[in-house]
Amino acid sequence: QSAVDNGGGGRSGAMSSPSVLESVEKIDVNPPKGTRDFPPEDMRLRNWLFHHFKEVSRLYGFEEVDFPVLESEALYIRKAGEEIRDQLYCFEDRGNRRVALRPELTPSLARLVMQKGKSVPLPLKWFAVGQCWRYERMTRGRRREHYQWNMDIIGVPEVTAEAEIISSIVTFFKRIGITSSDVGFKVSSRKVLQELLRRYPIPEDLFSKVCIIIDKIEKIPIDDIKKELKSTGIPEEAVEELLELLSIKSLTKLEEKLGGSVEAISDLKQLFLLAENFGYSDWIQFDASVVRGLAYYTGIVFEGFDREGKLRAICGGGRYDKLLSTFGGDDVPACGFGFGDAVIVELLKEKGLLPELSLQVENIVCALDRDLQGAAATVATVLREKGQTVDLILESKPLKWVFKRAARVNAQRLILVGNTEWQKGMVGVKILSSGEQFEIKLDELE
Numbered sequence: 001q002s003a004v005d006n007g008g009g010g011r012s013g014a015m016s017s018p019s020v021l022e023s024v025e026k027i028d029v030n031p032p033k034g035t036r037d038f039p040p041e042d043m044r045l046r047n048w049l050f051h052h053f054k055e056v057s058r059l060y061g062f063e064e065v066d067f068p069v070l071e072s073e074a075l076y077i078r079k080a081g082e083e084i085r086d087q088l089y090c091f092e093d094r095g096n097r098r099v100a101l102r103p104e105l106t107p108s109l110a111r112l113v114m115q116k117g118k119s120v121p122l123p124l125k126w127f128a129v130g131q132c133w134r135y136e137r138m139t140r141g142r143r144r145e146h147y148q149w150n151m152d153i154i155g156v157p158e159v160t161a162e163a164e165i166i167s168s169i170v171t172f173f174k175r176i177g178i179t180s181s182d183v184g185f186k187v188s189s190r191k192v193l194q195e196l197l198r199r200y201p202i203p204e205d206l207f208s209k210v211c212i213i214i215d216k217i218e219k220i221p222i223d224d225i226k227k228e229l230k231s232t233g234i235p236e237e238a239v240e241e242l243l244e245l246l247s248i249k250s251l252t253k254l255e256e257k258l259g260g261s262v263e264a265i266s267d268l269k270q271l272f273l274l275a276e277n278f279g280y281s282d283w284i285q286f287d288a289s290v291v292r293g294l295a296y297y298t299g300i301v302f303e304g305f306d307r308e309g310k311l312r313a314i315c316g317g318g319r320y321d322k323l324l325s326t327f328g329g330d331d332v333p334a335c336g337f338g339f340g341d342a343v344i345v346e347l348l349k350e351k352g353l354l355p356e357l358s359l360q361v362e363n364i365v366c367a368l369d370r371d372l373q374g375a376a377a378t379v380a381t382v383l384r385e386k387g388q389t390v391d392l393i394l395e396s397k398p399l400k401w402v403f404k405r406a407a408r409v410n411a412q413r414l415i416l417v418g419n420t421e422w423q424k425g426m427v428g429v430k431i432l433s434s435g436e437q438f439e440i441k442l443d444e445l446e
């Protein structure tokens with residue numbers, strides 16, 4: 001921090017002279033552990049990804065919303081033993097308030113829906129793209145922030161809502177060249193688990209805890225899963241039956257196990273029928289082991305996975321009909337998904353589908369001598385007012401340097417402002433791809 005704080009935090013202004021600046025240690029120029037900078041080439045890829053997120057949301061008639069990155073910690077205090085709770089990036093602010101960097105967007109969305117109350121007629125179809133945080137011990141070298149795309153439908157109890165949001169993700173994948181041979185969705189319902197647990201004398205509040213333990217089934221040894229399940233107090237035979245149930249990969253077998261009248265079965269059958277109508281049947285499969293790691297899901301849950309099994313889940317979501325009531329609001333049916341910006345990029349790299357995104361500039365405008373810098377500014381302004389992109393050379397540079405820059409910024413043409421031409425109200429033009437060059441009146445330039 002310079003002795004003279006010129007506010008902007010940028011380069012020290014004329015106000016402060018070197019003598020008053022304290023000599024500071026060389027600062028670490030890297031971003032904080034687990035976080036990323038986005039230099040231009042990475043920012044182009046991020047903008048490309050977000051453009052597709054937002055275009056799909058628009059295609060589906062969703063409205064964009066956003067919330068503070070900083071939220072009350074209370075939004076995330078759930079007692080189900082979720083990883084997201086263990087990794088909460090939380091602190092006490094100067095007003096002694098317990099706050100947290102949001103680890104996900106759904107609770108903020110639920111808060112805003114409650115805040116809006118009756119003023120927003122249901123159903124709501126909202127989407128957001130926002131940075132989310134977790135404080136994870138860096139032992140695993142994993143990131144502490146990522147950007148998440150969320151789409152949520154609030155106020156629709158029918159499975160058509162889940163079918164619609166899965167359709168939106170399929171549309172996104174197709175737009176970026178991912179096919180159903182690359183990825184699929186494992187789909188299940190927490191009502192399957194609920195139905196089974198209902199057949200044992202188990203307190204209702206255990207349900208979320210059991211789901212969170214089961215979500216770790218592919219991440220920790222099965223004996224640890226059994227140990228954790230038993231530690232919740234559910235009877236041994238329930239644990240065994242539960243694990244056997246989770247291995248079911250067909251709805252028919254599930255129906256044989258649970259009986260056809262079960263709501264979970266009818267929901268899932270309806271979803272698979274709608275998938276036919278949406279045209280994405282070959283993208284989804286029933287898999288009873290999918291429960292997802294968030295406590296508030298109450299029905300259909302799904303996750304996008306890469307069929308080669310090399311990557312973590314690409315996205316995930318489901319129905320959460322009780323979240324608003326846990327915040328003290330009325331019960332409002334809701335479903336949605338979260339889609340992170342990291343795994344999808346790994347998948348695109350794997351598939352050789354990363355887009356070629358280079359800087360493109362239509363014009364480089366350059367004054368051929370110092371006293372024509374003003375004329376060059378006029379030329380640049382004329383072009384920009386016509387909607388043309390212009391990289392204006394801002395200092396006197398040798399032509400060799402200008403050509404080098406033109407190549408670096410992929411300029412299509414060079415506009416040279418020279419004395420002789422300028423006297424006639426003209427400029428020199430060089431088309432860089434063909435080498436063709438000519439003079440033209442400024443007002444004829446387009």
Ligand SMILES: OCc1cccc(Br)n1
Pocket residue numbers: 103104132133134143144145146340
């Ligand atoms: O996927 C869960 C998650 C939440 C916040 C930040 C990051 Br990185 N990952």
